[in-house]
Amino acid sequence: MSRPLIVVRPEPGLSRTAARLRAGGAAVTQWPLFAAAPVAWEAPDPARFDALLVTSANAIRHAGAGLARLAALPVIAVGAESAAVARAAGLAVAATGDGGVAQALVAARAAGFLRPLHLAGREHVDSGQPTVIVYASADLPADAPAFAAAAAGGIVLLHSVRAARRVAALVAKRGGTGIAALSPAVLAAAGSGWDIALAAPLPTDAALCALALERAIDRAAGAGDKTA
Known part of the structure; x- marks a missing residue:
């Protein structure tokens, strides 16, 4: 079963990241938290x-x-x-x-x-x-319960320490939500308790998207290249 990916970075990076993830076969929610x-x-x-x-x-x-x-x-x-x-x-x-x-x-x-x-x-x-x-970058309004509901069962991509802290503040119950961060420092800023908590091997959008796609998509279920 695939997991949705949630992108919170500002535009124009938001649309570029979302397009990269969709090209990889993921379901994507665009929810900008900053401008x-x-x-x-x-x-x-x-x-x-x-x-x-x-x-x-x-x-x-x-x-x-x-x-x-x-x-x-x-x-x-x-x-x-x-x-x-x-x-x-x-x-x-x-x-x-x-x-x-x-x-x-x-x-x-x-x-x-x-x-x-x-x-x-x-x-x-x-x-x-x-x-x-x-x-x-200024904060955009975000309703915490609505954001947490959208992120539940998915993986939120974190491109900055600021984004990590904002998402952590919006999601109180983290057990069913995953995060994928641009770097170990960004991952640390999000705190603990997440269902999945990953840091990209390189601090680039391409590496972060590849990591999120690897964990989000069940390729075995889609007759892909994974056997388990």
Whole structure:
């Protein structure tokens, strides 16, 4: 018997993740708990930096006019999505990681960039680099009993520590609900008592979706490749 998957991240990532899961054969509920929006910020002197560290595609989407002052700096992207959005905005991508902030910084150093400026959201993983906040995610209203009912018997995908804490607050009785988290840190933020509690092997949407699909779909029942 298959388990439904519940996606709570903000748009446009919400629809992209849902499409990836549906392509894998899962039943998906889209229930956004946050919405990303720009915040006022002032671009620092670009001469102080040799690259832009982009750990979320939303940093490029919501950076606004201030990004133009920094556009000559090459981008160190945390993953393929961030790299694609940066290129679409007319920025040059010098290096792309595939394993989170630490791995992106390794890629940056390997490419010779030692002074990156981190463009980030208000809730972000500390990179240890100079950081400017260019967007923030606001909570969207959610009825706790309704959300818990929708998640019962399913697996909720958690893309951030903030999402983990919000879902934990909404679901009081967790015994019939599973969670799949982007990283061990995100998983820990959701607390205990879940029916299934998993962390993706890499902090990417693709890895998280693959993990959730593996646990959600009973391929034996559908004459798939599992025999038990």
